[in-house]
Structure formats: structure tokens, C-alpha cells
Amino acid sequence: MKILIIGAGGREHAIAWKLSQSKRPVDIFIAPGNAGTASDFTNVDIDVMDFDHLVKFALSEHIELVIVGPEDPLSAGIVDAFQAVDIPIFGPNQKSARLEASKDFTKQFLNRYQIPTAQSFTTDNYLEAKDYISQSALPIVIKADGLCKGKGVVICQTFEEADATLKDMLLDQSFGTSGSQVVIEDYLEGHEQSLLCFVSNNRLVPMDTAQDYKKAFDGDLGPNTGGVGVYSTPDNEDDVLQAKINAILGQIEAGLVAEDFAFYGILFIGFMIQDGEPMVLEFNVRFGDPETEVLLPRLESDLLTVFEKTLDGTLDSADLTWSNQAAVGVVLYSKGYPGPYDNHQLIQALPDDALIFHNGTSRDEKGQLLTNGGRVLTPVALADDLQTARQAVYDVVAEIHGKSLTYRTDIALL
Ligand code: AMP
Ligand code: GLY
Numbered sequence: 001m002k003i004l005i006i007g008a009g010g011r012e013h014a015i016a017w018k019l020s021q022s023k024r025p026v027d028i029f030i031a032p033g034n035a036g037t038a039s040d041f042t043n044v045d046i047d048v049m050d051f052d053h054l055v056k057f058a059l060s061e062h063i064e065l066v067i068v069g070p071e072d073p074l075s076a077g078i079v080d081a082f083q084a085v086d087i088p089i090f091g092p093n094q095k096s097a098r099l100e101a102s103k104d105f106t107k108q109f110l111n112r113y114q115i116p117t118a119q120s121f122t123t124d125n126y127l128e129a130k131d132y133i134s135q136s137a138l139p140i141v142i143k144a145d146g147l148c149k150g151k152g153v154v155i156c157q158t159f160e161e162a163d164a165t166l167k168d169m170l171l172d173q174s175f176g177t178s179g180s181q182v183v184i185e186d187y188l189e190g191h192e193q194s195l196l197c198f199v200s201n202n203r204l205v206p207m208d209t210a211q212d213y214k215k216a217f218d219g220d221l222g223p224n225t226g227g228v229g230v231y232s233t234p235d236n237e238d239d240v241l242q243a244k245i246n247a248i249l250g251q252i253e254a255g256l257v258a259e260d261f262a263f264y265g266i267l268f269i270g271f272m273i274q275d276g277e278p279m280v281l282e283f284n285v286r287f288g289d290p291e292t293e294v295l296l297p298r299l300e301s302d303l304l305t306v307f308e309k310t311l312d313g314t315l316d317s318a319d320l321t322w323s324n325q326a327a328v329g330v331v332l333y334s335k336g337y338p339g340p341y342d343n344h345q346l347i348q349a350l351p352d353d354a355l356i357f358h359n360g361t362s363r364d365e366k367g368q369l370l371t372n373g374g375r376v377l378t379p380v381a382l383a384d385d386l387q388t389a390r391q392a393v394y395d396v397v398a399e400i401h402g403k404s405l406t407y408r409t410d411i412a413l414l
Contacts, residue, residue, distance in 0.1 A: 001304065004058055005030045006048050006078065007069025010331075010359035010378045011289035015067055015303070016041050017357070018296040022304040029061065035369055036358025036377075048073045051081040058087050065307065066090065068265075071147055071286050075101035079265075090307050092199070092285045096256075096263040100285040103143050103183045113255040115248055116279045118272075120185040126170040132184055133162045141185040144169050146178030150214075150226050151338070155187065190274035192281070195245065196288060196295065198306065198320075199263045201313035202256035204249045208235045208298060208322045210291040216338065218410045225338045226375060228331040229411030232294040233386055234324050245271070245278050264311055293357045293378045294327035326386040328393045328412045329378045331359065332405045337374035345371045345404035354396040355380045371404055386412055 003019060003026055005012050013036050016028050020040065031054060033043035046053045048070060058066060066082055068074055068091035077094035091097075098105045104122040111117070121132045122145070133140055142165045144152030152175055156162035169179035194212065197204040213229040216222035248269075256263050268284035268291075296303065300321040309315040334341035347369040350356055357380065360373025377400060381392035390412040397407060 001025070001065060002027045002061060002063050003029070003304075004044070004054075004061075004063045004066045005033075005069065006054065006066065006073060008032050008034050008048070008360070009069065009289050010357040010375065011287050011292040012069040013037050013357040013359075014293045014296045015069065015287070018299065018303045019067075022302050024302075024304060026304065029063070031057070034358045034372065035361035035363050036356070038363075048078075049076060051076075051078055054078070055081055055085055055087070058082070059085060063087060065304075067307065069286060069289075071097070071100050071284065074265075074285055075147060088311055090311060091265040092261075092263050096199075096261045096265070097285050099267070099283040101147055103145050103282070104181060106283050107183060109255055109259075110280055113251045115251045115255075116277060117281070118186040118188050118279060120183050122181060122183050124170065124181040126166055129166050129170065129182060129184060130163060133159065133166070136184070136186070138162075139187040141187050142166065142169070143183045143185060144175045144179035145181040145183060146175070148175050148178050150224065151175075152178060153224075188272040188274050188279055188281070190272045190279075193271045193273055193278070194288065194291065195269045195271065196291060197249070197267045197269065198310050198315055199256075199265055199267050200310045200315035202253060202261055202263050203313075203315075204253055204267060205310075205315050205317050205320065206249065207295055207320065208232055210288070210295050212288065212291055213408060213411055216333075216408075218408050223338050225333070227288070227290045228333055228375070229329065229408050230290040230294050230331075231326065231328045231386060231389070231412040232291075232298055233326040234322060241273065241276065241278065244276075248278060248280065264313075289359070290329050290331055290375075290378050293329045293380050297355065297380055297382055298323045298325065298327050323382070325382040325384055326389045327380055327382045328386065328389040329357075329380040330393050330397050330407050330411045331375050332377045332379075332397065332400060332402070332407045333375045334371055334373070334404050335406045341374060342404050343371060343373070345402060347371060347376070347400070347402035347405070350377075351396060351399040354399070356396070356400075371402065376402075376405060 082089040210232040212227040359375035362372040383389035
């Protein structure tokens with residue numbers, strides 16, 4: 001089967017790697033891909049937002065299935081564009097993608113179905129926002145409504161900080177149109193948990209859980225990133241919490257059905273567990289990165305079959321079998337990320353017997369491997385227990401050499 005994967009990161013590399021283990025023969029193209037995907041698959045030099053070109057390529061190559069990684073093309077309607085020419089595509093349509101693309105749209109959805117979430121207020125008016133905050137307790141959370149690559153959420157400890165954030169988003173438009181409306185939300189305290197679900201015609205089929213590490217530095221310090229480490233273990237959730245989460249999944253499904261979303265793809269739910277009560281923080285409508293890099297190596301089922309069943313509306317939890325092993329991934333990233341960093345820096349030859357997903361790499365004219373982005377490489381190791389997997393992945397990390405690279409040393413330790 002000819003498959004086209006849209007995206008360029010470690011998530012897309014992991015999807016390609018897992019699909020290549022299908023029992024059925026597959027021929028995998030990735031647009032645009034990276035140096036890692038180029039080694040085993042065929043990269044296609046087309047931008048993820050260039051839908052006309054992508055559709056033309058898929059038609060001329062007789063692509064039979066398209067898988068979309070990142071949120072930007074989803075929110076711009078890539079799924080609708082492929083559906084218009086009858087090419088099966090795994091991902092939510094533009095309406096469903098609004099559940100990630102607009103925080104206000106999501107809040108309204110959650111409130112319509114009484115799904116537990118922080119109380120909030122949406123406005124595009126600076127004075128109205130300031131007035132609301134002056135009557136709120138601190139800390140207070142201010143979110144740009146639109147897509148901001150994970151940078152649009154500010155937890156404000158003081159009224160001065162809140163005011164500066166509002167000015168930045170609403171008056172100075174530092175996030176462009178993504179911040180021209182803000183969602184102001186009560187601060188929730190607790191621990192975060194992410195749950196990725198396959199969505200098969202509005203029905204949610206949960207995966208095992210994965211824990212990512214968002215802060216750049218050891219000890220959970222430093223700025224927020226897209227995620228610089230991750231682990232996944234066989235699920236061992238307490239029954240009471242699980243029942244509450246299942247109830248929320250049922251409420252979400254009811255909303256998707258009632259409003260005719262026709263959602264096929266992934267719903268990634270961010271929860272905050274506050275005093276034992278799960279509250280929904282956010283939705284993403286795609287696989288997480290780096291969550292995918294540890295989840296797919298733990299998935300024993302044939303991913304191609306899982307995608308096909310999702311798309312024909314028949315996926316069931318019995319279709320997902322997970323390994324009993326734990327998986328740990330450590331992201332090597334460019335020093336300076338998520339701020340400015342030196343790009344296109346040399347990486348020495350990689351150990352060739354390790355599982356290493358490429359997040360951002362390219363090759364120079366001599367064929368040498370270079371960094372190409374903030375997050376660069378994610379080695380992943382599996383073992384019977386978490387600490388053995390952790391040791392194994394750090395053994396691989398120690399064999400990767402690049403002057404511009406750094407990483408956290410405490411992934412899966414905390
Ligand atoms: P979001 O993109 O909405 O998930 O926000 C990004 C991160 O900000 C989350 O993973 C949380 O760590 C934090 N966050 C978002 N909303 C809240 C909230 N209401 N209370 C506390 N922390 C929050
Ligand atoms: N790792 C978080 C995300 O993919 O949004």
C-alpha cells in the first residue's frame with residue numbers, strides 16, 4: 001500500500017517506522033520528512049501547508065492513505081482537501097480541528113456538555129480583560145485563543161504580570177491573530193496527565209498513557225518546550241480515577257455525536273487531576289510529539305490496520321494491544337531551545353543498532369548529519385521495567401555527539 005505521511009518530526013518518523021512493520025507491504029512517502037526518514041523511506045519536498053501540491057502528488061503517485069502529523073495543516077483543512085478528491089486521510093476535518101485551533105471553541109464545547117474544566121472568560125477587549133482579572137484570584141492563567149506552538153499560555157503570579165501579558169497579546173498582537181482573543185482561566189493545581197485516543201467516527205478509543213516533560217532543564221526548571229523527554233509504562237491507573245476519566249470520555253463522545261463532528265483521527269486530552277478530580281485543560285487533535293515516539297514502540301497491533309479501522313468507524317479497544325514493557329525517550333535538543341539557537345550544526349555518526357527517531361535533522365552536501373531545528377533526535381529504549389529502560393536510553397544518549405546538543409538527565413527519574 002502506498003502511504004503519504006505529512007510532517008517532518010520525530011512523531012512522523014515514529015509513525016513511518018511503525019507502519020513499516022505492518023504485515024502488509026507498504027511504500028512510505030513523507031512530506032517533507034527529515035534526514036532520519038530519508039534513510040528508510042522516501043522524502044517528498046513539499047511544504048505541509050501546500051495542499052494543492054500535496055494533493056497533486058498523491059493523485060499522481062496513487063497514494064492510498066494519507067496520515068497527518070502536525071496541527072497547522074489540520075486546522076487549515078488538509079483533511080477536507082483530500083476528502084474532496086476521495087483519498088482516504090487519517091486526521092480530523094477542519095471543524096473537528098477547531099478543538100485544538102481555538103481555545104474558546106473548546107471551552108464552549110466543554111461547558112455545553114458540563115465537562116469538568118477551569119472556569120474561564122473569553123474576550124478580545126483589553127479593558128474588559130483587565131477588569132475581569134482585577135476581580136480574580138491569583139495566580140491566573142491567560143491563553144492566546146489560537147495556535148501558538150505551545151507558547152500561548154502564561155501563568156501570571158501578579159496583576160502586573162497579567163496586565164503585561166494582556167497588553168502583549170491584545171494590544172501589541174505579539175502572537176498575531178492567534179492572540180487577538182484571550183481565554184482567561186482559573187489556575188488549577190494538581191498533576192497533569194495526557195491521554196491520547198484514537199477517534200473512530202466520534203468514538204474514543206484510549207491508548208496507554210505517556211508522560212512528557214515540558215520544561216527544558218533538570219528538576220523541571222526553565223522554560224516550557226514542546227516536550228524534551230517522555231516515558232510510557234503499562235497502564236496501572238487507580239480504578240476510581242479511571243472511572244471518572246471514562247465518564248468524561250463518554251461526555252466528549254456525546255458532544256461529538258450530537259454536533260455531528262464526523263471526527264476521525266486522534267484526540268489528545270490534557271487533564272489536570274486536582275484533588276482526585278480530572279479536569280480538561282486542553283485538546284490537541286493529533287499525535288503528541290514526543291509521546292508518539294514511546295507509544296508506538298509499545299503498540300503491538302498492526303498500525304496500518306488500526307488506521308484503517310479508525311477510518312471505517314469500527315475501531316474498538318480490543319484492536320489495541322500494548323507491550324508489557326516500559327519505554328523511555330530522551331530528546332536531544334539544540335542548546336538555547338526553546339529560545340534562539342545555532343542551527344545546522346554537525347552531529348557525529350549515530351550508533352546504528354539503536355532506535356533513534358529524528359525530530360529535526362538534515363544532511364549537508366557531503367552527506368554529514370546536521371541539526372535542523374530545536375528538537376533534534378529522540379533515542380528510545382524499551383525494557384521490562386522503567387529504570388532499566390531509562391538506563392538503556394541514556395547509554396545511547398552517551399554515544400551521540402554533537403557540540404550544539406543538550407538534554408535533560410532526569411527523564412523517567414522523577
Ligand atoms: P494548554 O496548552 O492549555 O495545555 O496549557 C499548557 C500548559 O499550561 C499545561 O500543560 C499546564 O501545565 C499549564 N496550564 C494550562 N491551563 C492551566 C490552568 N488552568 N491551571 C494551571 N495550569 C494550566
Ligand atoms: N508533547 C506535547 C504535544 O505534542 O503537544
